[in-house]
Amino acid sequence: MAEPASVAAESLAGSRARAARTVLGQVVLPGEELLLPEQEDAEGPGGAVERPLSLNARACSRVRVVCGPGLRRCGDRLLVTKCGRLRHKEPGSGSGGGVYWVDSQQKRYVPVKGDHVIGIVTAKSGDIFKVDVGGSEPASLSYLSFEGATKRNRPNVQVGDLIYGQFVVANKDMEPEMVCIDSCGRANGMGVIGQDGLLFKVTLGLIRKLLAPDCEIIQEVGKLYPLEIVFGMNGRIWVKAKTIQQTLILANILEACEHMTSDQRKQIFSRLAES
């Protein structure tokens, strides 16, 4: 399979950093280094290129690129730390060179500020609830972080309840904190999730796929049965339909969606719609 002559060439090729633009959409492995657009000119001929020194006070032509999940800054290059497909998003309006990130498939959730998640209340200690969100530490939720909660009017939250909230503090050094109100003080759909229904776990990649705009799966599922559904970015989905059987069917469909192609999915939906 490998010719001896190409072995030496490949050892050189493996260590050379590639331009990020040329690798978009391809699978990248941990350890690879990527060059940002404005550095390619200097690296092109493979050596130091002399550029004319500009004497007028022009703003530095460096573009600000945001390094998303799966990438780290390493000097003036990007180091890939997770395996997945490299993606890029153009900046919305003017400033910056956009965002680069690696789309990887993972099961374990790491808390990120601003994410909406479903948590399970595991303990009540004084004024704080401890909520399990699937990360390395339970998050803390203050009883005042609910809509209309005051010291006299405490929310009705018991151990074992499901909570839909968002993180306000989530970094590697501190314990994550979540709240069930938005910045205006309104619940906006967050809070304790009602009775019945089924909570199940899926991979993080599937949640992102389902929450992408114009996701066909959700539209098709909505046409099947009337249902209530809550997606947590930590891989948890809560679903409730009129009967237990319908709830279980929906849960099985959503879990299986990850591995089915769209044709198989349409077949299953049409079969269910008939029965």
Added chain:
Amino acid sequence: MEEETHTDAKIRAENGTGSSPRGPGCSLRHFACEQNLLSRPDGSASFLQGDTSVLAGVYGPAEVKVSKEIFNKATLEVILRPKIGLPGVAEKSRERLIRNTCEAVVLGTLHPRTSITVVLQVVSDAGSLLACCLNAACMALVDAGVPMRALFCGVACALDSDGTLVLDPTSKQEKARAVLTFALDSVERKLLMSSTKGLYSDTELQQCLAAAQAASQHVFRFYRESLQRRYSKS
């Protein structure tokens, strides 16, 4: 749930360095790797090298006991279970070698006060066990999405009494004068860990290391192909 990537990787690598009497064409055995086969761990992989097979599962970053937590990086634990019997001192020493290799490569500072646990189960042992364990651990860490600064692989070689170098030795070939196992990283093929047993000279060590570095390219190419196949399905 199973994403199988059985790649036939029977490779011949000609060793271009050195002039000591060695058979031409050191070959690695057939590789196979399967990822995401267990439902409970966050990442899992099964790695086959010829008849040697190791199953690895990774849990993390997860909760850690206060007595074991490190304030500025993740606590890495490796558990190696032999095929039969209780784990003994040999397993403990291999666990430590694998842990040191993983710690050099995993970006633990991104997840302080957490634990990352790698559990390895020997399914069958037919030579080069430590190298197979290292490969399985690397694939499982990648499957779990643990941030790493490079990939690593394990390559074993055996030195015969007449100086013949055999890469990826079977159990019979391991009864040689010396057996050397190296862990190499993917960025610059640097040496991360070496574990040697037996009698060998300084030049022979350098030759083995060079042969292992050449062989590691094939292992990394196999990693790349199997990961590309996995992501091409989604």
